[in-house]
Amino acid sequence: MKTSIATVSISGEFEEKLSAIARAGFDGIEIFENDFLAFDRSPADVGQMVRDHGLTVSLFQPFRDFEGMPEPFRSRNFDRAERKFDLMAELGTDLMLICSNTSPVSLGGIDRAAADFRELGERAAKRGLRVGYEALAWGRHIHDHRDAWEIVRRADHPNIGLILDSFHTLARKIDVNSIRSIPGDRIFIVQLADAPLIEMDLLYWSRHFRNMPGEGDLAVTSFMQAVAATGYDGYLSLEIFNDQFRGGSPEAISRDGHRSLVYLMDQVRRVEPDMRIPVVPMPARSQVSGVAFIEFAVGDDDGRELEALLKVLGFKTVGRHRTKAVTLMRQGEINLVINREEKGFANASYLVHGANAYAFGLMVDDALAAHARALQLGSEDFRQPVGPGEMQVPAIRGVGGGVVYFLDQKTGLGAIWDIEFEPVSDVEEDHGAIGLTRIDHLAQTTHYEEMLTWLLFYTSQLATRKTPMVDIIDPAGVIRSQVVETEDGRLRITLNGAENRNTLAGRFITETFGSGIQHIAFETADIFASAEALAQNGFKALAISANYYDDIEARFGLDPVLVERMKMANILYDRDDHGEYFQLYSPTYGEGFFFEIVERRGYAGYGAPNAIFRIAALKRHLRPKGMPR
Numbered sequence: 001m002k003t004s005i006a007t008v009s010i011s012g013e014f015e016e017k018l019s020a021i022a023r024a025g026f027d028g029i030e031i032f033e034n035d036f037l038a039f040d041r042s043p044a045d046v047g048q049m050v051r052d053h054g055l056t057v058s059l060f061q062p063f064r065d066f067e068g069m070p071e072p073f074r075s076r077n078f079d080r081a082e083r084k085f086d087l088m089a090e091l092g093t094d095l096m097l098i099c100s101n102t103s104p105v106s107l108g109g110i111d112r113a114a115a116d117f118r119e120l121g122e123r124a125a126k127r128g129l130r131v132g133y134e135a136l137a138w139g140r141h142i143h144d145h146r147d148a149w150e151i152v153r154r155a156d157h158p159n160i161g162l163i164l165d166s167f168h169t170l171a172r173k174i175d176v177n178s179i180r181s182i183p184g185d186r187i188f189i190v191q192l193a194d195a196p197l198i199e200m201d202l203l204y205w206s207r208h209f210r211n212m213p214g215e216g217d218l219a220v221t222s223f224m225q226a227v228a229a230t231g232y233d234g235y236l237s238l239e240i241f242n243d244q245f246r247g248g249s250p251e252a253i254s255r256d257g258h259r260s261l262v263y264l265m266d267q268v269r270r271v272e273p274d275m276r277i278p279v280v281p282m283p284a285r286s287q288v289s290g291v292a293f294i295e296f297a298v299g300d301d302d303g304r305e306l307e308a309l310l311k312v313l314g315f316k317t318v319g320r321h322r323t324k325a326v327t328l329m330r331q332g333e334i335n336l337v338i339n340r341e342e343k344g345f346a347n348a349s350y351l352v353h354g355a356n357a358y359a360f361g362l363m364v365d366d367a368l369a370a371h372a373r374a375l376q377l378g379s380e381d382f383r384q385p386v387g388p389g390e391m392q393v394p395a396i397r398g399v400g401g402g403v404v405y406f407l408d409q410k411t412g413l414g415a416i417w418d419i420e421f422e423p424v425s426d427v428e429e430d431h432g433a434i435g436l437t438r439i440d441h442l443a444q445t446t447h448y449e450e451m452l453t454w455l456l457f458y459t460s461q462l463a464t465r466k467t468p469m470v471d472i473i474d475p476a477g478v479i480r481s482q483v484v485e486t487e488d489g490r491l492r493i494t495l496n497g498a499e500n501r502n503t504l505a506g507r508f509i510t511e512t513f514g515s516g517i518q519h520i521a522f523e524t525a526d527i528f529a530s531a532e533a534l535a536q537n538g539f540k541a542l543a544i545s546a547n548y549y550d551d552i553e554a555r556f557g558l559d560p561v562l563v564e565r566m567k568m569a570n571i572l573y574d575r576d577d578h579g580e581y582f583q584l585y586s587p588t589y590g591e592g593f594f595f596e597i598v599e600r601r602g603y604a605g606y607g608a609p610n611a612i613f614r615i616a617a618l619k620r621h622l623r624p625k626g627m628p629r
């Protein structure tokens with residue numbers, strides 16, 4: 001497949017954009033005249049620079065408000081077009097984009113517009129150039145690709161074709177199946193963009209909120225399926241107007257863009273096997289049956305502190321690595337690995353971030369397939385030298401430079417605990433059973449600007465879905481939270497985006513020098529029994545304010561006896577259409593990391609309404625800012 005991206009989609013100087021785009025694997029760029037006018041090199045130089053980066057110019061958009069104009073504008077537009085044709089020859093592109101007219105002086109009429117394009121087609125043909133016509137969702141007369149196609153059809157000129165843009169079609173909720181009857185060779189280029197569903201003015205929505213296919217809520221896959229059915233085999237070109245991307249990292253945004261196209265076309269090829277766009281087949285998204293383990297990188301002192309806390313939480317040391325300073329703690333299905341090696345990646349992570357949960361393993365249907373797919377989607381491979389008797393577990397880099405391992409039952413990777421670890425025989429002080437059964441969810445905190453990157457990272461590689469974004473109110477600002485989960489809830493990851501460093505999440509990423517796992521939630525079948533056993537082990541739950549309990553009693557109409565039990569144990573409560581949710585928190589450990597214990601009685605959410613109370617309580621526990629560790 002041939003991929004392209006509009007240079008206005010990313011930030012940076014023109015040359016910086018080109019190198020980021022080329023490195024991400026794109027074949028071409030769309031140039032809008034404004035983007036290139038600001039750059040003080042001749043069009044021929046620009047064309048050469050583009051080619052020097054191994055790229056081509058997929059299209060040029062030099063001006064607008066062309067068709068259906070009364071005189072003297074009409075003649076002026078044709079003169080202008082000729083000047084721009086000169087420029088296109090220098091740039092080295094053969095395709096001009098003209099979007100539908102928005103001018104108040106423009107005249108309507110399909111035949112008038114078709115006649116203008118036929119004449120423009122004649123002029124373009126003399127120079128071996130082509131012109132594509134695109135319906136803007138807010139065009140004055142033409143705002144539907146079906147009408148734009150009718151104009152192109154009536155212009156009836158080989159050098160005039162249609163430009164489709166998923167945003168304009170989907171924003172207006174136009175049936176994408178209307179695309180299927182358009183001959184593929186009459187579509188000159190296809191522009192792709194997604195967007196979050198927000199009710200607002202179409203133009204404003206389009207120019208500020210577009211995002212990469214798969215990052216928003218529009219049915220870009222259905223759109224592309226319909227395009228593929230026409231036999232179209234030209235460029236897939238991202239045209240993403242997004243304020244945040246324009247201020248973001250050109251490298252990261254370009255990589256996300258390329259990944260979004262690879263993911264999109266992998267979905268399309270599975271339902272449109274006859275499409276003419278060539279795509280490299282790859283394994284399907286992995287089925288995840290759970291979090292196989294979480295690994296902490298620690299030093300001596302904080303390692304002891306963490307192990308002591310985990311013992312209070314009911315974990316037992318069950319294995320010691322045969323050759324490394326690594327121990328395995330377990331409870332129910334939960335495996336926690338404590339790594340205090342003084343070399344290697346875990347140690348590097350510890351030195352940069354302090355004690356942290358830098359890696360986790362996912363139990364998937366096929367670990368090698370999961371890894372192969374990840375690499376095809378542009379994920380970074382992770383490997384470190386393995387000693388004798390150790391397994392090379394397929395892995396990639398994840399959030400905050402951490403590591404995601406893939407384990408499965410079929411290749412024997414699931415037997416890692418028996419192979420690499422020696423069972424522990426020494427008798428430990430018995431801390432009593434707490435009843436934690438499995439990992440309910442992992443919460444990863446990132447900078448707000450990175451959220452879409454990681455959302456696409458997970459949803460493109462794993463068979464997961466994303467939930468709508470919710471705002472979590474921290475006393476010091478807003479945190480945006482979005483969930484990636486499997487249908488059956490065996491994997492649940494909450495991504496929390498911090499916009500400001502004073503929130504608990506913002507402070508976590510500032511103090512630990514980057515994004516990462518900020519909390520881990522364990523599931524219990526009986527939170528009251530767990531709470532009682534925890535108290536006997538000397539566990540001090542995060543203290544929740546008495547006001548909270550007055551409020552929930554009234555808000556949910558709860559039995560005062562139940563509320564009193566929750567209050568005594570600092571258990572929080574929520575309810576949705578599916579059932580009830582009970583939560584209990586540990587105070588923070590280290591720089592804002594903490595554990596949570598939950599009991600779900602059918603409930604599908606994550607207790608977002610309680611976050612404000614939990615955050616306020618956690619903040620009361622944090623050491624004052626600026627204190628040494």
Ligand SMILES: O=C(O)c1ccc(O)c(O)c1
Nearest residue numbers: 099134136165206207239
């Ligand atoms: O916002 C615009 O003006 C604009 C211009 C060109 C396009 O291809 C488009 O989709 C939007």
Ligand SMILES: [Mg+2]
Nearest residue numbers: 134165191239
């Ligand atoms: Mg467009």
